[in-house]
Amino acid sequence: MENNNINIPSTPTVLATLFKADVATQISNRRSVIITLLVPIMILISWKNFAQKIGGPYVLSSAIDIGLISIGLMGYSLSLARDRDKGIFQRLRVAPVPTWAIMFSRISIQLLMIMILNLVIFMVGMQVDKVTLPASGYIVAFFSAFIGGAVYLSLGQLIVGLVKNFETVNASVRLVYFLFIMIGMFGELGLLGDYIKDAIRWTPYGCVKIMLAASMEPDKWDKDATRAVLLSLGYIVVFAGIGINKFKWSTK
Amino acid sequence: MTTEQDEYILKVEGLGVNYGSFEAVKDVGFKVLQGEIFGLLGPNGAGKTSTLSAIECLVKFKSGSILLNGFDVQQQPLQAKASMGVQLQSTSFQAELNVIQILQLYSGIYGVPMDTEQVKALLKEISLADAGKKKFSQLSGGQQQRLSLVIATIHNPKLVLLDEPTTGLDPQSRRQLWERIEAIKARGHAVLLTTHSMEEAEAVCDRIAIVDHGRVIAIDTPQALVDKYRDDPEVIAASRRGKITLEDVFIGLTGKTVRA
Numbered sequence: 001m002e003n004n005n006i007n008i009p010s011t012p013t014v015l016a017t018l019f020k021a022d023v024a025t026q027i028s029n030r031r032s033v034i035i036t037l038l039v040p041i042m043i044l045i046s047w048k049n050f051a052q053k054i055g056g057p058y059v060l061s062s063a064i065d066i067g068l069i070s071i072g073l074m075g076y077s078l079s080l081a082r083d084r085d086k087g088i089f090q091r092l093r094v095a096p097v098p099t100w101a102i103m104f105s106r107i108s109i110q111l112l113m114i115m116i117l118n119l120v121i122f123m124v125g126m127q128v129d130k131v132t133l134p135a136s137g138y139i140v141a142f143f144s145a146f147i148g149g150a151v152y153l154s155l156g157q158l159i160v161g162l163v164k165n166f167e168t169v170n171a172s173v174r175l176v177y178f179l180f181i182m183i184g185m186f187g188e189l190g191l192l193g194d195y196i197k198d199a200i201r202w203t204p205y206g207c208v209k210i211m212l213a214a215s216m217e218p219d220k221w222d223k224d225a226t227r228a229v230l231l232s233l234g235y236i237v238v239f240a241g242i243g244i245n246k247f248k249w250s251t252k
Numbered sequence: 253m254t255t256e257q258d259e260y261i262l263k264v265e266g267l268g269v270n271y272g273s274f275e276a277v278k279d280v281g282f283k284v285l286q287g288e289i290f291g292l293l294g295p296n297g298a299g300k301t302s303t304l305s306a307i308e309c310l311v312k313f314k315s316g317s318i319l320l321n322g323f324d325v326q327q328q329p330l331q332a333k334a335s336m337g338v339q340l341q342s343t344s345f346q347a348e349l350n351v352i353q354i355l356q357l358y359s360g361i362y363g364v365p366m367d368t369e370q371v372k373a374l375l376k377e378i379s380l381a382d383a384g385k386k387k388f389s390q391l392s393g394g395q396q397q398r399l400s401l402v403i404a405t406i407h408n409p410k411l412v413l414l415d416e417p418t419t420g421l422d423p424q425s426r427r428q429l430w431e432r433i434e435a436i437k438a439r440g441h442a443v444l445l446t447t448h449s450m451e452e453a454e455a456v457c458d459r460i461a462i463v464d465h466g467r468v469i470a471i472d473t474p475q476a477l478v479d480k481y482r483d484d485p486e487v488i489a490a491s492r493r494g495k496i497t498l499e500d501v502f503i504g505l506t507g508k509t510v511r512a
Contacts, residue, residue, distance in 0.1 A: 006321065006334040007407060009363035017360030021349060028348035086344040094308045095361045096334040250310075 008096050018097070018105035025079075026109055036075060036113065037120055039181075040067040044124050056131030060121055061212035062185060064145055065205060067117040069180050072152025073159070073173040076110050080160045081169035089249045099249075107153065114149040118142055137216040144215035147232055148208035154236045155204060157243030164251050180205045207231045261286050261335075261411050261442045262307065266316035269302045269466075276302040278466040279316070284411065289433065289443040291453045294463035295506050300446040301341060303463070304415055307444070308338055321410045334363070337404035337441075339397075341415040345388045351375065351399060352384045355406075362407035378402050394425030401432055405441070412436055414445040418452055430456050450499040464506045474498050481505065 009017075026033065040063035051059045083089055092102050122138060125131040133141070156173065163169045184205035187196040200206045207228040214225030262284040269277035277299040284290040292300045305311045307318055309329045318325040321335035345354045352371050359366040366374070375381050378398045383391060391399065397417065404412055414433070418426045433456050436443055447453055453460050454474045461471040470477055481487045482496040487504030491497075 005408075005410075006331055007363035008330050008334045009361060013363070013365070014361050017357060017365070020360075021346065021353065021357040024353050025346055025348040083346070086347070087340060087342050088344055088346055090310060091338075091340060091344065092361070093310060094333060094336075094338040094340070095358065096330045096363070097361050098330070 011098065011101065014097050014101050015105060018092075018101060019108055022105050022109045023112075026113075032075065033113070033116075036067060036070045037117065039070060040064065040117065040121055041124055044121065044128055048129050051125075051129035051131055055213075056125065056129065056133065057137075057213045057216035059129055060125045060131060060133075060141075060216060061209050063121050063125070064118065064141075064212055065148065065209045066181060066185070067121065068114065068145065068149045068152050068208065069177055069205070071110055071113050071117065071149060072154075072156045073177050075113060076106065076153050077156030077160045077169060077173050080106065080156070081163075081166045084160070084164075084249060085166040085251055087250070093249060110149065110153055111146065114145055115142075118145050133216050134218075136218050140215040140218050141212060144211050144229075147229065147236075148212060150236050151204050151208055151232050151239070154239035154243060157247065158239040159243070161243035161246035164248060166251070184209075202228075202231060204232070204235050207235065259285050261321055262444065263319040264303070264307065264316070265318075267303060267306060267313055267318065268315035269299070269306050269311055270314045271302075276466055277306065277313070280463070280466070280468050281316075282461050282468060282471055284442050284444050286410075286442055287437060287440050288458045289437050289445070289456050291457035291460040292444065292446045292463055293448075293450070293453055293460055293502060294446075298463045298506070299466040300463055301415060302466075304413055304444070304446060308336070308413060309333060334407070335410045337407065337409035337412045339400045339404045339412075339414045339417055341419070347387060347389060350385050350387055351380065351391070354388060354399070355403065358403045359406050364407050374402065393420050394422070394428065397421060397425065397429055398432070401429070405436060409441065411442045411444060414443060416446055416448065418447065418449060426452070450497065450502060454498050462502060462505055469505055470501075477501050 043063045043066060044059065047059050089102065093099060118141070155176070159172050159176070160169055163172055183192065183196065184200055184203070186192055187200045188206065188209065190197045201210065210224055210228035211232055214221050214228070260283040264283070265281045267277055267280040268275065280299065280303055282290070292303060294300045302311065306313045307320065307325060309325050309332060312326070320332045323331040323335060325332040349357065352368060355371045355374065356366060359371070372381070372384060375384055380395060380398060383395060388396065388399070401417070404414070417433070418429055421429065430452070433443055433445070445457070457474060459471065459473050460477065461468045462477075463469070470481070472480065478496055478498055478501055481501045481504060484504055487496060487500050490503035491500045
């Protein structure tokens with residue numbers, strides 16, 4: 001019985017290797033990246049003429065909110081469900097790799113996507129909608145986008161935690177995405193009645209939207225914005241708590 | 253002085269694996285010696301893959317202990333994982349990565365990082381020199397197996413675990429894989445494999461354990477098992493051509509009923 005000659009790579013080496021592979025995967029999935037950016041950009045372009053009427057922060061926060069939903073649900077949860085279905089996680093788990101490192105790398109990629117989304121939205125907003133924010137607005141909105149992104153990433157984690165079958169996850173995230181866009185966006189504009197408009201304010205969509213819009217004008221930060229941040233943090237804790245607890249690495 | 257403890261690389265004792273209330277593995281015990289090819293044989297659902305999954309730290313076991321290269325797989329999973337190479341039953345790698353990227357990923361997480369030139373040299377060794385830019389799904393079954401096997405041994409592990417490695421391979425690819433498994437043994441590694449093929453067990457395994465209903469029911473060399481059970485009425489009844497084979501012993505011990 002021997003226990004020599006083993007080589008356990010350091011955690012930074014493992015994280016760097018996993019991250020490099022996940023970046024290569026993301027680059028190969030260019031279409032999904034484009035689709036993630038496309039819908040928010042379409043919102044910015046189609047609302048071009050309203051931007052000055054309804055306010056730049058409103059337009060930008062709507063676009064970022066929709067993009068964050070896409071990243072959390074379509075990007076994160078679908079990739080987890082697919083890799084779990086194909087046994088890729090099991091193959092990684094038999095290597096001398098802490099399991100948290102596998103997830104950490106996946107989440108890091110989504111955080112990178114959130115950064116790209118923000119930059120693209122701010123640039124398109126500036127060029128197309130002529131919306132400019134104070135420097136503090138850009139900075140605070142950047143951080144708020146990470147909290148908002150975490151809300152949808154944890155919601156994606158909740159879905160893959162509760163649903164094992166890839167096809168069902170696929171259908172579920174598309175349904176949730178559709179509901180957030182249709183009911184969230186149109187409801188918030190009052191097109192679905194006052195009751196829906198009020199109810200939407202404190203849903204994940206509404207909270208992220210309020211938080212983002214307030215972040216873009218830090219001088220106008222109010223109680224509702226604080227409440228939206230606290231509720232967002234609550235959503236993250238609950239969704240991620242259940243999602244991580246219920247998550248299975250294999251569909252078998 | 254060399255003791256028995258010095259010789260084994262894997263010791264499984266009293267292993268019990270449950271899935272809910274279902275007992276998939278019950279009190280399984282065996283040892284794999286250094287430089288040995290050890291086969292786990294059993295019908296579908298016998299508990300082979302569950303036993304392997306417990307060794308691979310993929311499932312938590314209810315009872316028993318597993319010592320791999322001196323490391324308790326539950327207490328020191330990273331050390332145990334670093335001591336073993338694994339080829340899972342259904343091998344799959346990231347669909348978006350090409351062969352070079354896959355090899356760089358796994359060499360990195362096994363602590364033996366390779367640059368592109370080193371990967372290309374390795375691919376040449378396994379006759380995949382032209383496949384570097386291909387995706388895993390674009391490789392043939394035999395090529396996929398070769399790649400999976402080279403990944404399983406990339407860090408020079410003490411023990412290589414192969415779960416039904418020749419399933420779906422044509423005879424040429426199967427023979428080639430047997431040679432590669434024997435080459436692993438020649439380099440001093442131990443191999444633990446599961447298989448449904450009696451031909452494979454006889455061809456490559458030094459010792460085998462027959463598993464059924466989650467228990468080890470026989471364990472020895474293939475020839476010793478044939479010799480031991482040749483007079484067993486169930487084995488004789490299972491014999492099709494008069495001469496007792498390992499398959500007859502297997503059918504005689506596990507029954508003729510087809511498992512799901």
